[in-house]
Amino acid sequence: MKFNLSKKAMNITPSVTLEITAKANEMKSKGIDVIGFGAGEPDFDTPKNIQDAGIRAIKNGNTRYTSTPGIMELKQAACEKFKRDNDLEYEPSNILISSGAKHSLYNSLSAILNPGDEVIVPTPFWVSYPQLVKLADGVPVNVETSEDNDFKYKIEDLENALTDKTKAIFLNSPNNPTGTVYCKEELQAIADWAVKNNIFVIADEIYEKLIYDNEKHISIASLNDQIKDLTIVINGMSKAYAMTGWRIGIAAAHKDIIKIMTNIQSHTTSNASSISQYASVEGLRGDQSVIEEMKKHFVERRNFMVEKINSIPGLSCRKPKGAFYVMANISEIKRREIHGQKIESSVDLANVLLEQANVAVVPGLAFGSDDYIRLSYATSMENIKEGLDRIEKFLTK
DSSP, rough: OOOOOHHHHHTOOOOHHHHHHHHHHHHHHHTTTOOOOOSOOOOOOOHHHHHHHHHHHHTTTTSSOOOTTHHHHHHHHHHHHHHHHOOOOOOGGGEEEEEEEHHHHHHHHHHOTTTTTTTEEEEEOHHHHHHHHTTOOOOOEEOOOOGGGGOOOHHHHHHHHOOEEEEEEEESSOOOOTTTOOOHHHHHHHHHHHHTOOOOOEEEEETTTTTTTTTTOOHHHHGOOOHHHEEEEEESSTTTTTOOOGEEEEEEEEEHHHHHHHHHTTTOOOOEEEEEEEEEHHHHOOOHHHHHHEEEEHHHHHHHHHHHTTTSOOBOOOOOOOEEEEEEEOTTTOOOEEEEOOOSHHHHHHHHHHHOOOOOOOEEETOOTTEEEEEOOOHHHHHHHHHHHHHHHHOOO
């Protein structure tokens, strides 16, 4: 039977990250020793105080529907967090709690886009950005960033991409997949450009706590009231608190935007998990020392991975300043033949590494940059050493 399905939905491509992970997991289920560098989540358990808060919520019967935008305690805790960490003044009416930051992003795009509106996306991009834009009837416009400029926007590139249909830009700092962190001066230039052209900024700040080398995270919304009104700040509990499975995203924006986002959510998912919301209150208000402990491990792993990658012939990378990924440049390897396999693309290299070296990496093509592969250091140092040794042996023997 041939089905007449949604053309828009059929235009959405699957996540390459999840495909590689699924293939690696299938190999593992067959007893094959696969080292995975595809993880987009911390390899730590949710802190015990947050676990206990979730258990208390269950025992206290907090397992029913909540209001669509979230429980008041969590919205207030989010306001406290934005004031404490970002020097941003928000009221609960400026906050929407959703089922993960990805859900927050979708709500944001659905609230601001009309059919045909364009959204500027930096390349390399997080895999879901272009697909979310298309789901919201928008048109993703990729703007190439260069490794020489630490994968950051240049204002002249934004100017060249600007049309009368441009509605918004994505700004992801710290960045997935590059680890890039924007400084205040760079953010100010982008803010001035956005205000001048009346462009929304979707500021994805989910990795803000995972930042290294005395770098400081600055939210673009904190620079002045004009850019604050144009900015939708996206955050959540997944990365900093190792709560990926709890699915809590936090959006902060002008109350008129949040009202529309809330209306959309009320007809799609209603409220985020009540149990996860109560646990997240403890996460935001409780002991924060666990984050520093995670960061110590991430810094150690990052430093080792960067040094090792730069020692392998044909590979190179920059030291990321945030998140937990390394983008390894493979341009010297492409178009070479390795063990009878012609490497024409990052997908070719990812497949041959998985099939012949039992190492899972994510091809840069998934992020719009085919000259790279992404490796996550959200895995043990033992796995990192073993996996990189396998890559080195495979590429050099």
